[in-house]
Amino acid sequence: xxxxxxxxxxxxxxxxxxxxxxxxxxxxxxxxxxxxxxxxxxxxxxxxxxxxxxxxxxxxxxxxxxxxxxxxxxxxxxxxxxxxxxxxxxxxxxxxxxxxxxxxxxxxxxxxxxxxxxxxxxxxxxxxxxxxxxxxxxxxxxxxxxxxxxxxxxxxxxxxxxxxxxxxxxxxxxxxxxxxxxxxxxxxxxxxxxxxxxxxxxxxxxxxxxxxxxxxxxxxxxxxxxxxxxxxxxx
Numbered sequence: 131x132x133x134x135x136x137x138x139x140x141x142x143x144x145x146x147x148x149x150x151x152x153x154x155x156x157x158x159x160x161x162x163x164x165x166x167x168x169x170x171x172x173x174x175x176x177x178x179x180x181x182x183x184x185x186x187x188x189x190x191x192x193x194x195x196x197x198x199x200x201x202x203x204x205x206x207x208x209x210x211x212x213x214x215x216x217x218x219x220x221x222x223x224x225x226x227x228x229x230x231x232x233x234x235x236x237x238x239x240x241x242x243x244x245x246x247x248x249x250x251x252x253x254x255x256x257x258x259x260x261x262x263x264x265x266x267x268x269x270x271x272x273x274x275x276x277x278x279x280x281x282x283x284x285x286x287x288x289x290x291x292x293x294x295x296x297x298x299x300x301x302x303x304x305x306x307x308x309x310x311x312x313x314x315x316x317x318x319x320x321x322x323x324x325x326x327x328x329x330x331x332x333x334x335x336x337x338x339x340x341x342x343x344x345x346x347x348x349x350x351x352x353x354x355x356x357x358x359x360x361x362x363x364x365x
Contacts, residue, residue: 132177164188
């Protein structure tokens, strides 16, 4: 498991990302601005950084450039934003960010991108670190595509099957508690697919607070990170 630094000025985003990543077994450190992120980077060496672009003191792209110039960009960085343009995503990737996640971030996409970043070839990452520390600017490949910049080269599975053939039937011979759990699981999977995986919209639709909804899905065994049918949950 990895040490992950989450940098975001929104308390709700920090708390939710922390809860999700902790559930996956990672150790998470939080920073609400660039100053705290600088301190966290100087005091330790995170295995991965999730970095928001729009922050009140120093924006994420500027901080990324600063780390690169100081030889501190020795870990994968995943940029996050709900307002950035494609040009910003490409710029961040060319500076040294591994990928870019657009908010609202789907849970499946988050975990897939994090896993991909942490599983990169270690010798290759060390080579990049040595080049950065030597003061040489590291550029992304010339054939970098917009899709690669926005997704980190990740491809998402197909959406949950919403056809009549994909509907679930229930065993009414079960005890009430088990039958209710089965129904609730199918109910939430249905709304996740219907709302395009948006945790916010599903929370509004079902009348549950978003964090409570996430815990409920985990309790019911809805596999948010590796759902075979491809349901994606947006943060």
